[in-house]
Amino acid sequence: MKKKLLNQPTFLLGTIITSIMLLMTFIGFFYTPYDPTQMDNSNKLAGCSLEHIMGCDNFGRDIFSRVLQGMGNTFLIAVATVTIGVVCGILLGAFTGYFGGWIDEVIMRIIDVIFAFPSILLALVFVSIFGTGKYNVVFALGIAFIPSFARIVRSEFIKYKDMDYVKSARLAGVSDLRIMFVHILPNTMTVLLSSIMIGFNNAVLSEAGMSYLGIGVQPPDASLGSMLSEAQSYLFSAPNYAIFPGVMIILLVLGFSLMADGLKSR
Amino acid sequence: MNHILEVKNLNVYYTDKGSLFKKKTQKKHALKDVSFFMEEGEILGLVGESGCGKTSLAKAILGMQKEMEGKIILHCKNPQMVFQDPYSSLNPAKRIGWILEEPLRIKKISKEERQKRVDEMLEKVGLDLKCKEHYPNELSGGQRQRVAIAAALLCDTKFLIADEPVSALDVTIQAQIIRLLLKLHKEMGISILFISHDLRVVYQMCDRVMIMESGEILEQGSVEEVYENPQSDYTKLLLEAANLEDNV
Numbered sequence: 001m002k003k004k005l006l007n008q009p010t011f012l013l014g015t016i017i018t019s020i021m022l023l024m025t026f027i028g029f030f031y032t033p034y035d036p037t038q039m040d041n042s043n044k045l046a047g048c049s050l051e052h053i054m055g056c057d058n059f060g061r062d063i064f065s066r067v068l069q070g071m072g073n074t075f076l077i078a079v080a081t082v083t084i085g086v087v088c089g090i091l092l093g094a095f096t097g098y099f100g101g102w103i104d105e106v107i108m109r110i111i112d113v114i115f116a117f118p119s120i121l122l123a124l125v126f127v128s129i130f131g132t133g134k135y136n137v138v139f140a141l142g143i144a145f146i147p148s149f150a151r152i153v154r155s156e157f158i159k160y161k162d163m164d165y166v167k168s169a170r171l172a173g174v175s176d177l178r179i180m181f182v183h184i185l186p187n188t189m190t191v192l193l194s195s196i197m198i199g200f201n202n203a204v205l206s207e208a209g210m211s212y213l214g215i216g217v218q219p220p221d222a223s224l225g226s227m228l229s230e231a232q233s234y235l236f237s238a239p240n241y242a243i244f245p246g247v248m249i250i251l252l253v254l255g256f257s258l259m260a261d262g263l264k265s266r
Numbered sequence: 267m268n269h270i271l272e273v274k275n276l277n278v279y280y281t282d283k284g285s286l287f288k289k290k291t292q293k294k295h296a297l298k299d300v301s302f303f304m305e306e307g308e309i310l311g312l313v314g315e316s317g318c319g320k321t322s323l324a325k326a327i328l329g330m331q332k333e334m335e336g337k338i339i340l341h342c343k344n345p346q347m348v349f350q351d352p353y354s355s356l357n358p359a360k361r362i363g364w365i366l367e368e369p370l371r372i373k374k375i376s377k378e379e380r381q382k383r384v385d386e387m388l389e390k391v392g393l394d395l396k397c398k399e400h401y402p403n404e405l406s407g408g409q410r411q412r413v414a415i416a417a418a419l420l421c422d423t424k425f426l427i428a429d430e431p432v433s434a435l436d437v438t439i440q441a442q443i444i445r446l447l448l449k450l451h452k453e454m455g456i457s458i459l460f461i462s463h464d465l466r467v468v469y470q471m472c473d474r475v476m477i478m479e480s481g482e483i484l485e486q487g488s489v490e491e492v493y494e495n496p497q498s499d500y501t502k503l504l505l506e507a508a509n510l511e512d513n514v
Binding site: 163164165167168169171172173174175178183186187189 | 365
């Protein structure tokens with residue numbers, strides 16, 4: 001089955017796009033053609049050229065360098081956010097779904113309360129308590145992402161916990177923890193993987209929103225989201241400023257979506 | 267002969283849990299004063315229509331029933347069960363080899379020993395060794411049921427509950443699985459509680475038979491006794507229905 005996966009065009013395409021994006025992100029950590037924060041008055045809003053292949057922004061900074069750096073920031077924030085959400089979501093969802101009872105009720109009501117807050121508002125509250133910055137945003141968004149994953153995992157566990165194969169595992173003397181994480185969890189993977197991809201996309205967009213509000217990545221550092229929101233004012237005079245970060249977000253999201261699609265139709 | 271299973275005055279209830287707006291009132295009496303025994307190494311048939319409490323009884327014997335009164339004495343360790351639907355009794359995310367090794371793995375048996383015993387068991391149930399690499403959805407219903415039986419027997423049990431193990435299979439495969447169960451019964455001396463609604467299958471398989479209706483055991487005795495000289499009206503009806511099918 002593993003072999004077939006790469007023969008699937010959607011999965012293959014997704015893998016190619018994602019690996020190119022990851023490679024670019026990786027390079028961006030060590031090398032950018034220009035200093036991403038260096039301003040140059042003579043090149044304000046310059047178009048594409050051989051020196052600046054994606055042009056320059058309103059301060060004359062090289063967009064390509066900023067895109068490389070911004071992808072790193074965006075990617076790290078999105079991955080960290082989703083990781084917090086998924087790990088906590090799996091733990092909470094698995095325990096509540098498998099055991100049920102009053103603990104399930106209590107935890108799910110708390111999660112409902114978190115779910116009722118818009119994630120941006122939750123993050124704003126968080127940031128106003130702990131201050132701005134990348135890591136606080138990651139933490140705030142991560143907590144805001146827990147409920148959706150917890151619910152998905154919980155419903156999957158409720159679906160599977162009374163299946164015959166779980167019963168026979170119990171009869172064979174398999175412990176509850178092993179049943180939860182070795183027997184049931186792999187069955188939730190297809191659903192979980194696609195929601196992870198969707199969560200990743202949401203995280204990229206939320207990060208953009210946070211940066212737009214000025215509480216995410218702090219200027220002069222770049223993130224794809226913050227570049228996109230800065231570019232709004234120059235949409236007609238310098239379309240390349242908005243297009244390139246936008247295309248990068250699209251490719252990042254598309255790569256993962258295609259991979260999720262391929263996994264699902266396996 | 268020693269008894270492997272004794273059930274005395276077993277009562278099982280299902281209570282309606284009630285909710286915020288509903289009071290706890292309803293109590294369903296699923297098994298009423300059920301008493302029987304099983305001898306070591308016999309195949310006991312349990313016949314009855316759906317909803318009469320066959321599965322409730324099986325669950326009670328396996329200790330999966332919460333609300334029950336009465337005594338169940340089982341003179342053997344880890345009883346196992348073969349389920350009706352072979353499509354839900356094997357974990358779809360795992361390979362057959364993994365599924366079969368699992369009961370041995372949690373007993374911390376070494377890898378070589380595990381594989382040796384799995385191979386032996388696959389041979390016993392008449393499956394190819396190659397199927398270890400397959401996922402359950404790549405096997406047919408009959409093959410799956412063989413795997414389920416193998417997995418149950420790998421738990422070193424002497425007592426097996428077979429809950430309608432052939433009713434989800436087509437007729438030719440049914441015969442194969444029944445022959446397999448009979449062969450394993452002979453070779454390994456396991457006792458089988460064979461739950462079914464098909465009187466003809468029970469006649470082929472079982473030494474003794476119990477007839478059950480709405481939570482009560484109407485009669486029990488050797489297969490010949492019950493089939494040739496049924497005591498209750500319900501049993502007569504069942505037998506008539508089975509014969510009718512034959513004539514059609």
